[in-house]
Amino acid sequence: MRLFCALLLAAFLPVSALAQENQSIPSDSSTPQLLNAATTTSPAPAAPVVTDTPPAPAQQQPQPQTQGDQPLSFHIGGADFTPGGFLDFTSIFRTTNVGTLGTTFFNIPFNNTTQGNLTESRFTAQNSRISLKVHDKFGKNDVTAYYELDFLGNDAANAVVTTNSHTLRQRLYWADVRRGKWEILGGQSWGLLMPNRVGISPMTSDVFYSLDEDFNYQAGLTWTRAPEFRVVYHPSDHWAFAVAADNPDQFGGQGEITYPFAFSSQLATQIDSAAGGTATPNLHPDFIFKSAYDTDFSGKHFHAEVAGLLSGFKITDKVGSDFLKHSKEGGGASYAVNYEFLKGIRFVNNGFYSDGGGRYIFGMGPDLVVLPNTAGTDVNIELVDSVSGVAGFEAQVTPKNMFYTYYGGAYYQRNYAPDTTAGATPGSYVGFGGPGSATSNNRSIQEPSAGWIRTFWKSPQHGSLLFISQAAYVTRSPWSVATGAPKNAHLTMVWLDLRYIVP
Numbered sequence: 001m002r003l004f005c006a007l008l009l010a011a012f013l014p015v016s017a018l019a020q021e022n023q024s025i026p027s028d029s030s031t032p033q034l035l036n037a038a039t040t041t042s043p044a045p046a047a048p049v050v051t052d053t054p055p056a057p058a059q060q061q062p063q064p065q066t067q068g069d070q071p072l073s074f075h076i077g078g079a080d081f082t083p084g085g086f087l088d089f090t091s092i093f094r095t096t097n098v099g100t101l102g103t104t105f106f107n108i109p110f111n112n113t114t115q116g117n118l119t120e121s122r123f124t125a126q127n128s129r130i131s132l133k134v135h136d137k138f139g140k141n142d143v144t145a146y147y148e149l150d151f152l153g154n155d156a157a158n159a160v161v162t163t164n165s166h167t168l169r170q171r172l173y174w175a176d177v178r179r180g181k182w183e184i185l186g187g188q189s190w191g192l193l194m195p196n197r198v199g200i201s202p203m204t205s206d207v208f209y210s211l212d213e214d215f216n217y218q219a220g221l222t223w224t225r226a227p228e229f230r231v232v233y234h235p236s237d238h239w240a241f242a243v244a245a246d247n248p249d250q251f252g253g254q255g256e257i258t259y260p261f262a263f264s265s266q267l268a269t270q271i272d273s274a275a276g277g278t279a280t281p282n283l284h285p286d287f288i289f290k291s292a293y294d295t296d297f298s299g300k301h302f303h304a305e306v307a308g309l310l311s312g313f314k315i316t317d318k319v320g321s322d323f324l325k326h327s328k329e330g331g332g333a334s335y336a337v338n339y340e341f342l343k344g345i346r347f348v349n350n351g352f353y354s355d356g357g358g359r360y361i362f363g364m365g366p367d368l369v370v371l372p373n374t375a376g377t378d379v380n381i382e383l384v385d386s387v388s389g390v391a392g393f394e395a396q397v398t399p400k401n402m403f404y405t406y407y408g409g410a411y412y413q414r415n416y417a418p419d420t421t422a423g424a425t426p427g428s429y430v431g432f433g434g435p436g437s438a439t440s441n442n443r444s445i446q447e448p449s450a451g452w453i454r455t456f457w458k459s460p461q462h463g464s465l466l467f468i469s470q471a472a473y474v475t476r477s478p479w480s481v482a483t484g485a486p487k488n489a490h491l492t493m494v495w496l497d498l499r500y501i502v503p
Contacts, residue, residue, distance in 0.1 A: 072461070072503050079136040085129040085148075086501040090213065092122045094493040101126060101152065102215030105445050106254060106364040108476050108489040116489065126151040126166045127215055127497075131204075141179050148172040148204060152215060171225060174202060183232040191224035192244040192288040193307055193360055195336035195350040200232050200240045200292050200305075208338060208348060211394060211404045212449055213470045213495040219447035220388045220408025222334055222352040222360050240292045248282040250313045251359035253366035256440045258430045260372040262421035263317050263379055267370055270315050274363060283312030283327055300340040307334045309357050313368050313381050328381040330356020330367065344396035348406075351389035358412060361388040364445055365412035369431040376420030384432055385413035402453040409446040414479050433479035439489075445476045451495075461503055468497040 073082040092101065096109050097118040109116035131148040153167030174187025185202055192200070195208040210218040217223065230244040252271035259267045272280040290307040309332040316325050332354025340346045358365040365386055370379045392406030414433025419425070433441045449472035458464035472495075477488040 079134055082133045082135070084131040084133065084502060086499050088125055088127040088129075089498045090124050090127055091496040092120070092124070092493065094120045094491050096120075096489075096491040098491070103474065103493065105216070105219040105362065105447065105474055106442055106476065107440070108474055108491055110439065110486050110489045112486055129171075141177050143175065143177050145175045146172060146203070172204065176202060181234045183234065185228070185230040185232070187227070188225060189228045189230070191226050191228060191246055191360070192230060192242060192290050193309060193334060193352075194223045195334075195338075196292060196303065196305060197338050198301070198303055199294055200242045200290060202230075208336065208350065210390070210406055211402070211451060211453065212406070212472070213451065213468050213497050214449075214472070216362065218390055218406050218408045218449060219362075219364075219445050219474060220390045220410050221362065222350065222388060223362065224360060238293055238295050242290045244288045245285040246288060248284065248286045248311060249359060250280055250282055251363060251367045252369070253358070253432070254363065254440065256438065257366050257369050257432050258434075258437070259370055260376070260379055260419055260421040260430050261424040262376070263370070263372075266317050267315060267379070271368070271370070281314065283314040286311045300343065302340070303336075303338040305336045308332070309334075309354060309360070311356055311367070313356065313383075315370060315379070315381060317379055319378055324378060326379070326381050328356075328368070328383065330354065330383045332357035332360070346394045348394065349389070349391040351387075353385075353387050355385050356383035358384055358386040361386060361410045364410055365442060366432055369415050371415075371417040371431055372420050374420060376422060376424075382415050382431070384415050387411045400455040403451070404453075405448075405450040407446075407448045409444060411444045412442060414441075414443070435480060437478075437480045439478040439481060441479045443477050443479045445474070447472055447474045459503070463503040464501040466499045466501065468495070468499060470495040
């Protein structure tokens with residue numbers, strides 16, 4: 001453990017410097033303790049204690065750890081450093097060859113293709129995770145800095161041949177300052193639109209990303225990890241209100257939309273097709289608003305929230321010698337409920353509807369399309385409606401056995417028009433989901449999943465050892481398929497994982 005802490009300290013000196021200069025937010029002592037949370041070793045989804053009172057100041061002198069201390073931490077000056085994370089050994093089996101570790105739900109191969117007739121089997125340790133939380137108090141300010149990494153970055157093409165030298169990847173890196181009832185966060189965080197399990201906390205163990213072992217979680221889940229500036233107001237122990245500005249990305253799907261022929265070369269670089277969003281122009285940040293309510297009913301925790309999204313889009317096209325500019329506002333709304341209605345058994349449900357928010361559903365469909373006018377002399381932005389949701393149960397049936405099941409799905413509405421621009425093939429369509437469109441133009445994607453998490457042992461001093469399993473069935477149905485072709489693509493997959501959570 002000393003070596004592990006020393007390595008983390010060396011890697012996170014910038015975070016420690018920030019903590020000593022500024023110092024932290026509410027601690028995650030109110031975190032619901034879920035088995036696959038990266039920052040916890042407890043197996044039970046205990047009801048959190050919600051409070052708007054900042055935590056007590058950290059001890060100014062190093063204190064000896066006792067057997068009951070959890071999690072383990074060390075002190076530098078007045079700052080409290082808490083390392084965390086886990087080591088994973090994961091086995092993945094799928095009945096069709098998706099070709100990735102995390103499931104690309106939007107790209108399941110059809111069974112009339114070669115990839116659709118190949119199974120795949122993989123072992124990996126890439127989901128192993130490292131985190132560091134630094135907490136201190138500076139006057140009336142409570143400051144937390146948090147850093148979280150895994151090894152699911154962009155690997156070299158030959159990484160799995162011999163060395164398996166996988167790339168370290170930044171997941172989260174943020175600082176949060178709380179003073180009285182106000183809280184400010186800046187950095188790369190779970191997006192505010194993502195469902196919470198408790199309050200409006202940015203901690204990994206306080207957001208809902210399912211208990212699935214799949215590295216891409218659950219189809220239908222609304223989520224991002226994005227650069228964000230967030231302001232939260234806590235008027236009472238039960239209520240929290242927040243507004244955030246997130247990094248925008250006008251998203252055209254994974255290359256799914258078709259542009260008007262005469263304007264294609266102009267538009268292709270203006271809308272992100274998952275090939276490099278840093279070149280994409282954006283009208284303004286995405287603005288997200290959320291309110292959350294938490295309470296206990298007879299010792300059983302209840303969380304509910306609603307959120308709204310405002311996003312903007314813009315393009316420019318050249319007609320003759322003139323540059324014509326077009327812009328449009330989009331938006332969406334979401335809700336989430338997380339309720340322990342019986343001891344140890346939780347009901348979870350969240351949903352999202354948007355006009356131009358497809359990016360937030362794991363980028364499984366586009367935000368927008370560009371359609372020509374009747375004369376084919378200019379184009380306009382049109383938004384794509386999308387709906388998604390997840391519902392399920394999580395049951396801690398014994399102290400060492402957790403079972404869960406979810407059903408999730410997403411739907412993207414078609415938006416297309418005849419291509420009337422010069423040079424277009426007669427009778428062709430542009431946009432998303434039109435007649436004859438590619439099978440990547442998905443109408444719906446659905447996934448039921450279920451799993452079992454077994455705790456072999458856990459110790460405040462020595463961590464926890466878990467066995468995690470997940471089985472799932474995924475289907476995707478495009479808007480258009482050729483005569484005689486399969487109407488949908490589908491697969492069955494099984495995930496098995498041995499996880500050691502560091503103390």
